[in-house]
Amino acid sequence: MYLSTEAAQRHRARLANTLQTGDLVIIPAARLTTRNNDVHHRFRQDSDFYYLTAFPEPDAVAVIKKQKTTTTYILFVLPKNPEREVWDGYRCGTEGAVTEFDADKAYSVDELDEIMPNLIDGSTRVIYPMSDSSFDQRFSSWRKAVLAKVRLGAQCPATFINLGSIIHEQRLIKDDYELDLMERAGQISVAAHRAAMTAGKPGCSEHELEGLIEGEFRKAGAQRFAYPSIVAAGSNGCVLHYHDNDTRIENGDLLLIDAGCEYAGYASDITVTWPASGRFSDPQQRVYEAVLRVQQEVVDAVRPGATFNQLNTMACRGLLREMQELGLVDAHASIDELMEKQAYKPYYMHSIGHWIGMDVHDVGSYGTERKRPFEPGMVVTIEPGLYIPLDADDAPAELRGIAVRIEDDIAVTDHAPRNLTYGLPRSVDEIHRFMDETRAS
Numbered sequence: 212m213y214l215s216t217e218a219a220q221r222h223r224a225r226l227a228n229t230l231q232t233g234d235l236v237i238i239p240a241a242r243l244t245t246r247n248n249d250v251h252h253r254f255r256q257d258s259d260f261y262y263l264t265a266f267p268e269p270d271a272v273a274v275i276k277k278q279k280t281t282t283t284y285i286l287f288v289l290p291k292n293p294e295r296e297v298w299d300g301y302r303c304g305t306e307g308a309v310t311e312f313d314a315d316k317a318y319s320v321d322e323l324d325e326i327m328p329n330l331i332d333g334s335t336r337v338i339y340p341m342s343d344s345s346f347d348q349r350f351s352s353w354r355k356a357v358l359a360k361v362r363l364g365a366q367c368p369a370t371f372i373n374l375g376s377i378i379h380e381q382r383l384i385k386d387d388y389e390l391d392l393m394e395r396a397g398q399i400s401v402a403a404h405r406a407a408m409t410a411g412k413p414g415c416s417e418h419e420l421e422g423l424i425e426g427e428f429r430k431a432g433a434q435r436f437a438y439p440s441i442v443a444a445g446s447n448g449c450v451l452h453y454h455d456n457d458t459r460i461e462n463g464d465l466l467l468i469d470a471g472c473e474y475a476g477y478a479s480d481i482t483v484t485w486p487a488s489g490r491f492s493d494p495q496q497r498v499y500e501a502v503l504r505v506q507q508e509v510v511d512a513v514r515p516g517a518t519f520n521q522l523n524t525m526a527c528r529g530l531l532r533e534m535q536e537l538g539l540v541d542a543h544a545s546i547d548e549l550m551e552k553q554a555y556k557p558y559y560m561h562s563i564g565h566w567i568g569m570d571v572h573d574v575g576s577y578g579t580e581r582k583r584p585f586e587p588g589m590v591v592t593i594e595p596g597l598y599i600p601l602d603a604d605d606a607p608a609e610l611r612g613i614a615v616r617i618e619d620d621i622a623v624t625d626h627a628p629r630n631l632t633y634g635l636p637r638s639v640d641e642i643h644r645f646m647d648e649t650r651a652s
């Protein structure tokens with residue numbers, strides 16, 4: 212499943228509404244990158260480019276030129292080449308760029324160096340990605356070509372703007388179509404996690420579950436994972452970015468699995484924690500329920516006007532309250548005193564969440580001190596956790612080696628938060644029942 216050309220058209224129209232007459236926007240596609248020798252990494256389109264074009268091929272460049280009465284959309288694409296297409300597959304070529312992808316005009320990428328200086332000449336502002344150094348060099352050569360002709364009447368733009376500062380703000384607010392794609396991504400991931408919960412018994416290995424989950428993603432039509440899956444048994448869950456995924460799962464282990472697919476260019480990001488045996492031990496249950504209470508409190512606070520800063524404070528205060536109950540921090544100190552000392556840090560060291568969209572850690576400003584107020588159409592992850600390493604000598608012995616994180620993707624709406632990753636058994640009872648029912652059949 213791919214992003215629809217109608218959606219890309221809507222995104223271009225929204226962008227054009229924010230542009231001024233005389234603006235030129237240049238958006239390069241991603242390029243193939245070498246893995247080794249003549250083998251490439253699997254291609255993934257650049258998110259900004261895909262958002263505005265829905266065009267799936269590498270090496271292209273899109274241009275949007277805003278004039279007084281018209282906005283022109285130009286695509287530079289790899290030209291048709293029967294010989295190359297035998298090896299690399301179909302290219303839609305310049306004709307297809309117009310008929311299939313709605314370009315007003317299309318040229319071969321071979322013509323970029325000739326045509327682009329003419330497009331830049333006379334524009335007042337040029338908006339292009341400044342963070343891509345190889346594209347920046349290329350852009351600089353086009354600008355120089357314009358400057359070289361100033362005495363002949365060429366006009367070099369006076370203002371250059373980073374594409375991200377405009378398009379990333381737009382991408383941060385998702386429309387209903389995008390939210391539905393994100394819900395679909397979320398639901399594919401939920402189904403994959405449910406399959407792993409059914410299959411992940413003691414004796415199987417982390418990598419078997421990784422393969423099972425990613426296989427479920429592909430079976431359901433997702434293109435890929437949105438980030439490398441973390442499948443961590445037992446105390447491996449204390450390593451926040453654990454990727455080895457090579458340990459045998461033992462009876463008594465908790466599984467912490469952080470995995471999400473990318474569907475039609477949109478990410479999902481889910482963490483589940485559950486007992487391989489099908490039953491939480493008493494200490495595991497106490498830590499799990501502590502994190503779940505905090506996660507549910509914070510999810511409910513995902514409303515317009517809230518900020519990551521507030522939610523993070525809420526999570527830290529909630530986790531400190533739970534840590535007092537668990538004997539992880541001083542039970543006699545006030546929460547304010549513990550906050551002052553950041554007493555949660557040994558057991559909760561990341562933040563409560565991030566923007567999510569086409570990129571799992573999505574674009575868009577967080578504001579100073581992460582105090583940007585949430586607005587409808589933004590999507591955030593809420594992912595508190597408690598990680599108690601085996602060598603945490605200050606922690607009660609029975610809690611050592613326990614790692615729990617619970618993560619969902621939540622859309623901000625005018626009303627109640629919309630959970631895009633609903634449908635997982637989350638309470639201890641639900642998990643026990645789910646294990647009993649699915650593993651028995």
Ligand code: GLY
Pocket residue numbers: 438469470480565571594618
């Ligand atoms: N899976 C990456 C994250 O949770 O941020």
Ligand code: MN
Pocket residue numbers: 469470480481482594618
């Ligand atoms: Mn995650």
Ligand code: MN
Pocket residue numbers: 480564565592594618
């Ligand atoms: Mn996340």
